[in-house]
Amino acid sequence: MRILFAGTPEVAVPSLRALVDAGFDVAAVLTRIDAPLGRKKVLTPSPVAAAAGELGLPVLKGNLFTPELLEQLSSLDLDAAAIVAYGGIVPPAGLAVPKHGWINLHFSVLPAWRGAAPVQHAVLAGDDVAGATTFRLEEGLDTGPVFGVMTETLEPQATSGEVLERLSHSGAVLLVQTLSGIASGRVEAAPQSGEPSFAPKLGIDDARIDWSEPAVAVRRRINAVTPEPGAWTTLEGQRVKLGPVSPAAGDPAPGDPGGVTGQPEAGGPPAPGALQVVGREVRVGTGTEPVVLGSVQPAGKKMMKALDWARGATRGELVFE
Incomplete structure (x- = not known):
């Protein structure tokens, strides 16, 4: 042929x-x-x-x-x-x-x-x-x-x-x-059947994360735009690229807010977009339960492990916008 x-x-x-x-x-x-x-x-x-x-x-x-x-x-x-x-x-x-x-x-x-x-x-x-x-x-x-x-x-x-x-x-x-x-001559085409759905190209605006969405929606959006066009958010006005995230292992222990924190109360779950280090996890609040960051790429730098990035971040309240 x-x-x-x-x-x-x-x-x-x-x-x-x-x-x-x-x-x-x-x-x-x-x-x-x-x-x-x-x-x-x-x-x-x-x-x-x-x-x-x-x-x-x-x-x-x-x-x-x-x-x-x-x-x-x-x-x-x-x-x-x-x-x-x-x-x-x-x-x-x-x-x-x-x-x-x-x-x-x-x-x-x-x-x-x-x-x-x-x-x-x-x-x-x-x-x-x-x-x-x-x-x-x-x-x-x-x-x-x-x-x-x-x-x-x-x-x-x-x-x-x-x-x-x-x-x-x-x-x-x-x-x-x-x-x-x-x-x-063994194969013949058959008409499509069922209700169609449509998949337009996802652009950079579609890749921005809305931390007020439920955790499952946040994870799906990040996975959907990885590697292209790449998930992102902003921190103090600077764009930050994100790798895939995972569900948090469990609630933090009372009185263990970790290092970088943006939670409303020590020991509680972080607010939507707020960062919180718990053990070796860097958590971010969503509209439901928090998610765990895997990798982060700050503006002008290479992608790095989220924990390494968080340890070098300024202490105090940090919130993804």
């Missing part, structure tokens, strides 16, 4: 490698144009472009389906196009190019979480299950008929990055199976 592979970020690389290993004839790889990265804004090829170069595959780069790009794709005589997190919309003229259409690997169990950030929204919502779906692209947003689905248990402590890393590999297997089934 002669295919095009379209993808851009690291999460798409396992699928490209799996298709090559499975013996598919990858006529070309389509990816987004080089992007400026780092403080010096050096133009850098996408992870998919870099992997394609290692594999000796021709690379096409484009953010838009121009007439020139469509002409290039039409000349490839494609049986199908596999697309994984390409980051752009395929127009109707492009959808019609491959004989079997565009087969998309999407990281949710459709019709749940259609959109750009399915795993982040599944974690944010506290779903019990995560997964991946292969479906045929059509003009609607992730609305096309489904070929196959795989699922895994979504553990409460998992971050979006961890879940997506696993799904990138298990989903690659699903994509290979789907394309093999299409090539042999």
